[in-house]
Amino acid sequence: MDTLTEQKNPEKTKPGFFKDTLRFVILAFLIVIPIRFFVAQPFVVSGASMDPTFNDGEYIIVDELSYRFDEPERGDPIIFKYPKDTSKYFIKRIIALPGETIRIIGTEIFIQNSENPEGFKLEENYIYPGNAKEDDISLTLKNDEYFVMGDNRRSSLDSRYWGPLPRKLIVGRPFVRLFPFMSLGFFPGESE
Numbered sequence: 124m125d126t127l128t129e130q131k132n133p134e135k136t137k138p139g140f141f142k143d144t145l146r147f148v149i150l151a152f153l154i155v156i157p158i159r160f161f162v163a164q165p166f167v168v169s170g171a172s173m174d175p176t177f178n179d180g181e182y183i184i185v186d187e188l189s190y191r192f193d194e195p196e197r198g199d200p201i202i203f204k205y206p207k208d209t210s211k212y213f214i215k216r217i218i219a220l221p222g223e224t225i226r227i228i229g230t231e232i233f234i235q236n237s238e239n240p241e242g243f244k245l246e247e248n249y250i251y252p253g254n255a256k257e258d259d260i261s262l263t264l265k266n267d268e269y270f271v272m273g274d275n276r277r278s279s280l281d282s283r284y285w286g287p288l289p290r291k292l293i294v295g296r297p298f299v300r301l302f303p304f305m306s307l308g309f310f311p312g313e314s315e
Contacts, residue, residue, distance in 0.1 A: 164185045165182065165184055168180065168183065168214060170278070172274075172275050172279035173275060174275040175254075176200065176249055181306065183297045183298075183301065184299040185202045185295040185297060187294055188295070189296065198216065199217045200216050200217075201214070201294075202214050202293075212294065215273050217270075218271060218272050221265065223236040224242075225262055225263075226260070227259065229257045229259075251274075256277045267289055267290045268288065270287055
């Protein structure tokens with residue numbers, strides 16, 4: 124008798140198995156999809172504009188939630204939609220904040236704001252000397268604009284070329300570097 128009962132149970136549990144699997148898949152989508160689109164998103168770095176901080180081919184997870192509660196800060200590496208083609212995503216570093224005046228003289232950057240009306244020289248320990256580039260720029264940002272630049276100034280298409288970055292185009296900041304495994308870490312690229 125036990126053998127007959129065991130043979131009948133697998134047939135009765137087949138519809139239950141498929142029903143449970145379907146429930147699991149739906150539940151997984153209900154959890155994963157909102158996280159994927161509103162909290163964290165994977166990106167692969169393409170190009171040399173952020174060398175040596177971020178290298179071509181690195182796989183990062185982007186925190187899309189933090190900037191909904193806090194404002195981006197100077198020195199933060201960020202991911203944003205390219206203002207000239209919002210279907211493309213760029214990674215750069217915030218150099219100047221809304222309302223500030225930025226002056227680039229040669230390879231030095233000076234910032235003027237309400238706390239520093241005389242201005243201060245920006246110290247950039249993330250720039251390798253070989254990656255510096257001479258420029259001559261002076262610009263005052265509006266209240267919703269940021270000035271962003273790549274760490275590899277010689278190979279970066281950034282605010283020096285296409286202008287200030289509107290706040291609404293900022294997607295988030297790198298949260299985890301997953302690949303290469305040797306560089307695994309949280310909040311990669313944040314300046315000290």
